[in-house]
Amino acid sequence: MIGYWENEEATKASIDATKWYHTGDMATMDEDGYCRIIGRFKELIIMGGRNIYPVEIEKYIYTHPKVEDVHVIGIPDDRLGEKVVACIRVKAGEKLTEEDIKEYCQGEISHYKIPKHIIFMEAEAFPMTVSGKVQKFKLQETISEQLK
Structure with missing residues (x-):
């Protein structure tokens, strides 16, 4: 190029x-x-000096049988720099709670990578590009405002 x-x-x-x-x-x-x-x-989350790769957390949460889609983002945190948030779409007809996801992650991914907040969303709530990719920067803006 x-x-x-x-x-x-x-x-x-x-x-x-x-x-x-x-x-x-x-x-x-x-x-x-x-x-x-x-x-x-651009998607790297830096929390308390630790580098967290959202894709690693997404891959694990995707293995939950009730999860249809997940996107992990970092949002600002006054003390640690950033905190981990998982935005999840649950499969049709299924129910999940924030605690269900946190328990599922416990002991399977490092404790500091377990999302501090879990937001359940409908598919149309994810900001998308014309090619169908989630615009994580827009998702960060929306969720940051929502959790203020």
């Missing part, structure tokens, strides 16, 4: 002086040289 079409600012922000393109994705590489995308730098 040479750059963004007629957008010098975006080009400078993503392509460095040595011509490396920075996608914003976080990845790991195994001993065989295979890469695995584990999240996005």
Whole structure:
């Protein structure tokens, strides 16, 4: 990639002086040289100096048999910098409580990664792009206001 079409600012922000393109994705590489995308730098939650990858929490919560969809975000916290929030859509006909999710996570993911708040939402409440991806930055704005 040479750059963004007629957008010098975006080009400078993503392509460095040595011509490396920075996608914003976080990845790991195994001993065989295979890469695995584990999240996005913009979505990284930093809580009390700990780096939390939302995708890790999402993957676990998705395994709950009553969860249809989940998106994990960080919202501002005066003491720790950010706190973890899970926005969940429950499968049709099912019921879940915040305590159900917290108990499900207990002992399975690190205690500091367990969401402090769990918000149950309908599908249409998730802000989406035209291509069908959740706009997490808009979700953060909405939830931050809601939890003030």
